[in-house]
Amino acid sequence: MSVHRLTLGDVLGEHRRGRPLGTAVVDGDVRLTYPELDARVNRLAAALAADGVGPGERVLWLGQNSFRVLELLLAAARLGAVCCPANWRQSADELAHVLTDLTPKVVVWEESEAVEKARGQVSLDARWVRSGEEYEAYLPAEADEPAAEVGDDAPVLALYTAAFDGRPNAALLSHSALIAHSMALLHIRQMEDGFAFLACGPLFHVGTMMFTLATFQLGGKIVFTPAYEPAEVCRLIDAEKCTQAFLFGPMIDGLVEANKDGSYDLSSLRFVSHSPEWDAMITVDDSPWCASKMGGYGQTEVGGMLTFLGLGMGGAGYAGRPSPLVHVRILDADGAEVAPGEVGEICARGHSVFSGYWNRPELNAAKSAGGWHHTGDLGRREADGTLTFIGPKLRMIKSANENIYPAEVERALKTHPAVADAAVIGVPDERFGQSPKAVVVLKDGTTATAEEIIEHVRAEIASYKKPREVEFTDAIPKRGYTPDYDALDERFGGGAYPGS
Amino acid sequence: MSVHRLTLGDVLGEHRRGRPLGTAVVDGDVRLTYPELDARVNRLAAALAADGVGPGERVLWLGQNSFRVLELLLAAARLGAVCCPANWRQSADELAHVLTDLTPKVVVWEESEAVEKARGQVSLDARWVRSGEEYEAYLPAEADEPAAEVGDDAPVLALYTAAFDGRPNAALLSHSALIAHSMALLHIRQMEDGFAFLACGPLFHVGTMMFTLATFQLGGKIVFTPAYEPAEVCRLIDAEKCTQAFLFGPMIDGLVEANKDGSYDLSSLRFVSHSPEWDAMITVDDSPWCASKMGGYGQTEVGGMLTFLGLGMGGAGYAGRPSPLVHVRILDADGAEVAPGEVGEICARGHSVFSGYWNRPELNAAKSAGGWHHTGDLGRREADGTLTFIGPKLRMIKSANENIYPAEVERALKTHPAVADAAVIGVPDERFGQSPKAVVVLKDGTTATAEEIIEHVRAEIASYKKPREVEFTDAIPKRGYTPDYDALDERFGGGAYPGS
Structure with missing residues (x-):
């Protein structure tokens, strides 16, 4: 065993010793100290091991937020296995893809029609454990810490991330990577002893998970709530004296509305300035993370x-x-x-x-x-x-041996006052191989000529990147948040891309 | 090359790109931006490589504080070599030990009688480069970054540390260890963008080196001064708007005295509260590092x-x-x-x-x-x-199969109001193997009996750890800061230690 090793299991072991009295997690009626969390994690690890979860094997969580997500992650950590909390709100087909792609040995799930349908669609040799009573019964009465010697470069967390060009992929993060990221947040957010984080965003998304893990790294308190519900979030911040929560603009407005009569004391929250009403309710934080508005x-x-x-x-x-x-x-x-x-x-x-x-x-x-x-x-x-x-970087256009990225040209197009939306494709060009072509949606009530728009882009970025042609249309077809370039190519004559 | 690698050379490379305008080091008339430091480090690395400094080889600095210590460390980092800044104030014999123990390929040194004498005492195949003009001439006009593929688990810094039981040993710290320690300081000290550290303690000591490296990790400004001189330290804090300096109690009192007429503006310093005069000169910092008085x-x-x-x-x-x-x-x-x-x-x-x-x-x-x-x-x-x-833990006494550490018993002895100093040895005991014996120095004008002292210890710690005998003496012989147990054993009948 290397004297340099530090796994998530080691961090839990340190907190068990170093914070015997500290609250680790709160979730509804559940409150666990670090020693209690440690004991439950070992019991869960023993159950998982009995179901064949060893080094490199996967366990899957399909459900809302729960302290059990953290338990599952830490039990996987102690076994050298990988935990994946996945978006349970996906369609049955999408969930079936996750199940067949990840091939987990154990699935812990909460009731959901889509999950049940997906389960019926796939042939998977996995143990299914329903969260709640069935999960509690799944844990043996007691168990020692697993004897597995886990390296800290082993993957421990898998998060499916949106693919722009097809099915989602599960990004594998190692103990070392997660601990390093936590250190960066401890530093930039200036998280201090006594930090309490309210996980009110989805745990299958890295934004909520990263602060959950940083709080764990510090030995702070993590408060779980199934999903964002404004009044309940206000109640939990007040009751648990939360220092931070997963919140963005419209979520914040929802809290301001839910607390307009001032029933909840939100002053423990040290967060980003947002509106005069909000700033008056909370403590505006001056750490580099909050002062930069989480940029x-x-x-x-x-x-x-x-x-x-x-x-x-x-x-x-x-x-x-x-x-x-x-x-x-x-x-x-x-x-x-x-x-x-x-x-x-x-x-x-x-x-x-x-x-x-x-x-x-x-x-x-x-x-x-x-x-x-x-x-x-x-x-x-x-x-x-x-x-x-x-x-x-979805596409690259090659014109006269120069690389042109559509996103850069689109950014320049969108700074024109009349442009509401824009996309750039490459069209075949006898002389240059390809040349860039802009497809532009104008704002209601504005006008602009193709020449004006080309001239605008030429002033913003290198001249060779400017579109040679501009076509106007009513809407840019999208795939998620980005232009659907295949559809645009088909409709507006794109082609001759490098490598094609 | 691993996508996870991060060496000190990589950090310098990032700062060259990320902080092209930022001041990296200040030392007398020398001011270097990060790109300038990066270029000098590559020139030095080329010179060192020509003198045979490759992976695992050592380079030695013998002199006062200088920006060249950082250059030497970073050049070693880029070559996979190890840099050792050693205490140049040691005796010629001690320096000769360092030279023969470390066997450096290159020694950069400042004028000193002891260094010259030590050099004469040893037979060492090393290039000696005098700091100053000779060092500047040693650097080639320009050089590319070395091509060596350095792993971040390679040792890069060696610091001799006092051995309680004989000659000092050079502790080897890897890139990863130093970067990890820097992250801990960035976190606890809440170091922010724009941090400026004044290295006014010795760089051969980890206390000054660790903040030098944390400031480097952040891309801050490091101000070097040859040694602690109160008026000059005040001048530099004012002129360079230093955020922190290496300072302890009596050093702080020295600054208060040097600035009693308020000629220097020390308000940029965010430091530990110390005295009303000091607190009025600086900005008292509330980071966990400063609020806990660097505990x-x-x-x-x-x-x-x-x-x-x-x-x-x-x-x-x-x-x-x-x-x-x-x-x-x-x-x-x-x-x-x-x-x-x-x-x-x-x-x-x-x-x-x-x-x-x-x-x-x-x-x-x-x-x-x-x-x-x-x-x-x-x-x-x-x-x-x-x-x-x-x-x-210098010694262990074994009595009736129980382990007794002298330091713990000494701590208990020193809480007795009449005890000025104390040491504990093990004396042979027919029944128990050994039994603990206290050697005690009483405070002037106080009295206490052996029985009273034994009774006091019994109330403080487990009874089996209490001394069976107490002898009074005038002074405890010391080796550095700790009791000289060999001398005590000889004088007061110690022996039969486990393993002896």
């Missing part, structure tokens, strides 16, 4: 955040600078570094980078080409060294 | 601090709780965990633990027995899980 750039594949605006406040790039535990390069399609001011793919190396996707060897080789994690997103180093996120 | 437990072998009082303020143990990147166990002589409240050896595992001592294979095997780093210090888990440091 930065991230993705599931780096454990959450790769860069923090709080490390570059007032800089030119609104993504700030990298976490102290990673380093970033902006690379071109050949893996060479581009100059500051040029757009390329955001690539990273460091402790919080993931261990690849479950069961995607070819994609993993591409994602880690040259020893750099390729985020699939475009970015730019500004002159002051801060970073700007441009957009997803 | 905790540490040693060079863990990169600096292992535990922080700031993670257990108000707890029973004044060493607080472990850094989030380590975990701690209190073990007995057989490697079994002792119960809370019992004294045992403080053992640790985690990211900031060192890689062993240079050239001490047998000692290293003992220090890492069972996969736990054995600190050689005694501690205790209190009922609330916080930790107390008891004292060094």
Whole structure:
């Protein structure tokens, strides 16, 4: 056993000793100290092991938020296994894909029509344990800590993340990656002894999971609630004196409305300034995380955040600078570094980078080409060294041997006052191979000519990236949040892409 | 190359890109931005490589504080080599020991009689480079970044640390260990973008080095001054708007005296409260590090601090709780965990633990027995899980098969109002093997009988640990800060120790 090892199981073992009196989790009527959580995790681990969950095997959670998600993760940690909390609100077909892709040995689930339907669709050799009484009965009366020698580079958490070009992939995060990401949050959010986090966003999403894990790393208190419900969130912040919760704009407005008569004392919450009403209810926090309004750039594949605006406040790039535990390069399609001011793919190396996707060897080789994690997103180093996120690198157009990324041109198009939405495709060009073409939706009541729009883009970015043609349309077809380039190519004559 | 790698060279590479305009170091007339520091480090690395410094080789700094210590460390980092800044104020004999023990390929040195004498005493195949003009001439005009593929588990820093039982040993710290320790400080000290550290304590000591490295990790500004000189320290804090400096009690009093007329504006310093005069000059900081008056437990072998009082303020143990990147166990002589409240050896595992001592294979095997780093210090888990440091584990007495550590009994003896100093040895005992005997120095003008002192200890700790005999003496012979047990044994009849 290496003297340098630190697994999530080790962290729990430290808290059992170091915080014997501290509350670890709160969930409805359930309150567990760290020693109580540790004992339950060992009991769960024994049950999982009896069902064949060993090193590298997967366990799946399909349900709302629950303290049992953390138990399942920590039991998997002690066994060298992988825990995946998945979105139970998906369709039966999507859930069936998760089941057949992940092939878990144990599924812990909450009642749901879609889950039951998906279960009927697949042939899976797994133990199904219903959360609640059945789960409690599943735990043996007592059990020792598992004897498995788990390395901290072993994957322990799997989170399915949206794929722009097909089925979702499960990003695998190791003990080391999660602990490194937690350290970055402890640092930037200035989390202190006594921190209490309310997990009121979905635990299958990295945004809620990352603060749950950072609070665990610190030995703080994690309060679980099944889902965001404004009055209940207010009640829990007040009752448990929560320091932080998973909240964004409209969620905050919901709390302000739910607490308009001031029944709840939300002053324990140290959070981001939002509105005069909100600021009067809470304690506005001045940590770099809160002062920068939680700015930065991230993705599931780096454990959450790769860069923090709080490390570059007032800089030119609104993504700030990298976490102290990673380093970033902006690379071109050949893996060479581009100059500051040029757009390329955001690539990273460091402790919080993931261990690849479950069961995607070819994609993993591409994602880690040259020893750099390729985020699939475009970015730019500004002159002051801060970073700007441009957009997803979905396509590349090659014109006269120059690389042109649609997202960069679209960004420039959208700064034109008359442009409501825009997408850029590559059309075959005899002389240049391809040339960029813009498809533009104008704002109601505005006008602009193709020439005006091309001229606008030429002033914003390098001239060779400007569209040669502009077509106007009523709406850009989308796939999720991004343009549906296949549909656009078909309708507006795209083609001759590099490699095609 | 692993996508998870992060070396000190990588951190420098990130800052070169991310902080092109930021000041990295200030030292007298020298001011370097991060890109300038990066370029000089590559030039130095090229010179060192030409002198045979490759992976695992050592370079030695013998001199006062200088920005060149950081350059040497970072050049070693880029080559996979090890940099050792050693105490140049040692005697020629002690320096000669360092030279023959470390066998560096390159020595960078400042003028000193002892260094010149030591150089004459040893036969060493090393290049000697005098700091200043000779050093500047040693750097080639330009050089690319070295091509070496350095792993982040490679040792990069060696610090000689006092040995209680003989010659000092060089503790080897890896890139990963130093970066982990820096993260702990960034967290506990709440270091923010723009942090400026004044290195006014010795860089060969981990206390100054650890904040130098944490500031580097953050991309802050490091201000070097050859040594602590109160007026110059005041001037530098004012001129460079330093956020922190290496300061303790009497050093702080020196600054208050040097600035009694208020000529220097020290308000940029965010530091520990000390006296009304001091608190009025600076900004008293409320980070857990400063609010806890820099409390905790540490040693060079863990990169600096292992535990922080700031993670257990108000707890029973004044060493607080472990850094989030380590975990701690209190073990007995057989490697079994002792119960809370019992004294045992403080053992640790985690990211900031060192890689062993240079050239001490047998000692290293003992220090890492069972996969736990054995600190050689005694501690205790209190009922609330916080930790107390008891004292060094220099000796163990075995009486009726029970382990008794002198440091614990000495601690109890010193709480008696009449006791000025005390030491405990084991004397041969026919029935019990050994029995503890106290050697006590009384305070001037006080009296106490042996029986009263034994009774006092019995009330403080477990009865079997109380001395059976007490002898009074004028002074306890010391070896450094600790009792000279060999001398005490000889004089007061000690012997029959376990294993002897």
